[in-house]
Amino acid sequence: MPDRQPTLDEQIAIYQREYRDLDPQVEKVVNALSRLDRRMNVAYGRQLATLGLSSPEWEVLKELVMAGSPYQLWPGTIAKRLGLTPAAMTHRIDRMFGQDLVTRERDPDNRVRVIIGLTDTGREKWLEVMRKASVFEEDLLQDLSTTERTxxxxxxxxLLRRVEHAQHDAGGRLTDLD
Amino acid sequence: MPDRQPTLDEQIAIYQREYRDLDPQVEKVVNALSRLDRRMNVAYGRQLATLGLSSPEWEVLKELVMAGSPYQLWPGTIAKRLGLTPAAMTHRIDRMFGQDLVTRERDPDNRVRVIIGLTDTGREKWLEVMRKASVFEEDLLQDLSTTERTxxxxxxxxLLRRVEHAQHDAGGRLTDLD
DNA sequence: AAGCTAAAGTTCGACACTAAAGAATACACA
DNA sequence: TGTGTATTCTTTAGTGTCGAACTTTAGCTT
Known part of the structure; x- marks a missing residue:
């Protein structure tokens, strides 16, 4: 009953013992990816907290900035991209609207629709986070040469292209988000 | 107001317009990682659903198998590794215990402690998921040669070593999970 | 021994997310 | 023009997670 987390290689060795046909090379890549993402999110989460921002809020901010000027998106679009239900989106917007991070107005072209916009406060928050995050990210990649980074x-x-462009192919193995 | 998600390169181009000091090379790696992980989780989630398993349950199963024979861990240990509070762990165990995926007994060496063990059902579930997942994973890496995979x-x-071994260094930039 | 402190897990209240039903608007077609 | 259908967001009920207080046990100190 050791309390230490198994290393990636230990994990894969055990997995292979349980399931012999497993490809250790593939498994290493996939599990490294997943471990990395978890660690990164923890790091981001801490930095966000110091700026009084939550991860859910940060996700929405990113999408709005990513949309480019004039920083407007429909709630449904954001929900799809983040993999949320419309209901969750409504509540997130509620909270962020209350903090003056986003604006919410009806779409004049289709009054069922709503347009979410980024406030100046929201844009500044995004910048603050990115300034902090870029330090962490540079730190993370420190051991890789420029060539390796490329x-x-x-x-x-x-890999991403393979999974983002996969519109339910024959076997239905790869699936899309939208 | 296009509904299409920006590509990774579009995203980075816009980010750079907003924050000129951003290193596009670093940003590309980090954001590709995060996008990949999201897509992978969606794919896993669907396969889990077909086997009547939830992602939270799957996470716990993985940790127990990863621990190796005799597949036993303390709740607190699992919680730490998954980044959960002990409270959440209690409830997850409750649910999984009800489905006969895990056993729960008091630790004879320290009766405050509890030992969570994997049932045969749990172990078989893990195997079923891995069988399905490995097909998806092989599909994901399809475009990479063996050399590239290595x-x-x-x-x-x-990268992982950098972030997993980082015990709050001077700047407190990289942080650990445990 | 007795009491203090630390550690592990459970319970409780608050909040975020999901699924499903509901309300409002736009569009197609008779 | 009127009706039916689809779309978009909101509301509601149920579930999962978190933070914090609580209970039980172990180990240390005197």
């Missing part, structure tokens, strides 16, 4: 980015992009 | 795994491992 290679890594390129390979990840290739 | 390189990718190696680089991710290096």
């Amino acid at each position: 290679q890594l980015g390129e390979m990840l992009t290739r | 390189q990718l795994g190696e680089m991710l491992t290096r």
Whole structure:
């Protein structure tokens, strides 16, 4: 009953003992990805907290900035991209509206629709987070040369393309978010 | 107001317009990672659903298998590794115990403690998921050669080492989970 | 021994998310 | 023009997670 977390290699060795046909190479990549993302999110979460922001709020802010000027999106669009139900989106917007991070108005072209916009406060918050985050991120990649960073980015992009462009293919193995 | 999600490169281009000092190379890696993880989780989630398992349950199953024979862990340990509060752990165990996925007994060496064990049902469930998941994972890495897979795994491992071994360094930039 | 402190897990109240039903608007077609 | 259908968001009820207080046990100190 050791309290220490198994290393990635230990984890894969055990997995292989349980399921012999497993490809250790594939497993290493996939599990490293998932472990990395968890750690990164913890790090982000702490930095967000110091700025009085929650992860859910941060996600919405990112989407709005990512949309580019004039920083407007429909709630349904944000919900789809974040993998949330419309109901959750309504509540998030409620909270963020209360903090003056976003605006909410009816779409004049279709009054069922709502337009969410970024306030100046929201935009500044995004910038503050990015300033802090970029320090952490640079730290994370510290051990990789410029060449390696490019290679890594390129390979990840290739994986991403495979999964983002996958419109339920024959076997229905890869699925899309939208 | 396009409904299409910005591509990774579009996202980074806009981010850079908002914050000029941003390193696009770093940003590409980090955001690709995060996008990949989200997509992977959606894919896993769907496969889990077909097996009548939830993601929270799957996480616990993984930790128990990863612990190796005799597949036993304390609730607190699992909670720490998954980044949950002890309270959440109690409830997860409750549910999984009810489905005969895990056992729960008091630790004879320290009666405050509890020992969570994997049932045969739980172990079989893990195997079923892995069988399905490995198909998806192989599909995901399809475009990478064996050499590239090794390189990718190696680089991710290096990033991981940086973030997993970081015990609050001077600047407090990288933080640990435990 | 007796009492203090620390550690582990459970209970409780508050809040966020989901699924499903509901309300309002737009659009197609008779 | 009127009706039916689809779309978008909101509301409601149920579930999961968190933070904090509480209970039980172990180990240390005197």
